[in-house]
Amino acid sequence: KAGVTQTPRYLIKTRGQQVTLSCSPISGHRSVSWYQQTPGQGLQFLFEYFSETQRNKGNFPGRFSGRQFSNSRSEMNVSTLELGDSALYLCASSPQTLIEQYFGPGTRLTVT
Amino acid sequence: AQTVTQSQPEMSVQEAETVTLSCTYDTSESDYYLFWYKQPPSRQMILVIRQEAYKQQNATENRFSVNFQKAAKSFSLKISDSQLGDAAMYFCAYRSARYRDDKIIFGKGTRLHILP
Numbered sequence: 001k002a003g004v005t006q007t008p009r010y011l012i013k014t015r016g017q018q019v020t021l022s023c024s025p026i027s028g029h030r031s032v033s034w035y036q037q038t039p040g041q042g043l044q045f046l047f048e049y050f051s052e053t054q055r056n057k058g059n060f061p062g063r064f065s066g067r068q069f070s071n072s073r074s075e076m077n078v079s080t081l082e083l084g085d086s087a088l089y090l091c092a093s094s095p096q097t098l099i100e101q102y103f104g105p106g107t108r109l110t111v112t
Numbered sequence: 113a114q115t116v117t118q119s120q121p122e123m124s125v126q127e128a129e130t131v132t133l134s135c136t137y138d139t140s141e142s143d144y145y146l147f148w149y150k151q152p153p154s155r156q157m158i159l160v161i162r163q164e165a166y167k168q169q170n171a172t173e174n175r176f177s178v179n180f181q182k183a184a185k186s187f188s189l190k191i192s193d194s195q196l197g198d199a200a201m202y203f204c205a206y207r208s209a210r211y212r213d214d215k216i217i218f219g220k221g222t223r224l225h226i227l228p
Contacts, residue, residue, distance in 0.1 A: 056215045
């Protein structure tokens, strides 16, 4: 089975712009979670989607949003980018029957 | 709110030796899961080992084992016969057993160096 894939792998944006990141979960996995990883804050939970519905949300401003499609692929969007949004964004998927999550390689976002 | 604390930002161990990474957590829940994840320099996060809170027996996966002390809320990872490929960032993580709560809370991580 193919693993979790994330596109693009690297992205450079300017302050004020918006960005969309994509995540394709492992086939058959219906839960997709997003995390932000920075050297200062570590790994922080953004949100989780299951069957196209947001089930959980972390403590991030409304500029961070996401969605999930009927094929379980997920996108996250960040509007009005700030320098502090520079981070590695990790996506993880999980089937309903398993506890652990499987992570993708991440998208490295740099905001200048 | 649940928290996970890893008090050792960095550790080093000689190849073939044993090393223990510490983790403590705080929760008011009685049923939960604990994990150790490994993030090598390539950045792909990999699950190393998991422990269910209701199980008293410590989990073991080949050279990796945990010491789970529920009352003390401690969950340490022991790596035996350390290998160069074990060099990575290790994250201790917590997940509630509540239905439909997939959120994982991570510690800040411990960077492990393997000395040849």
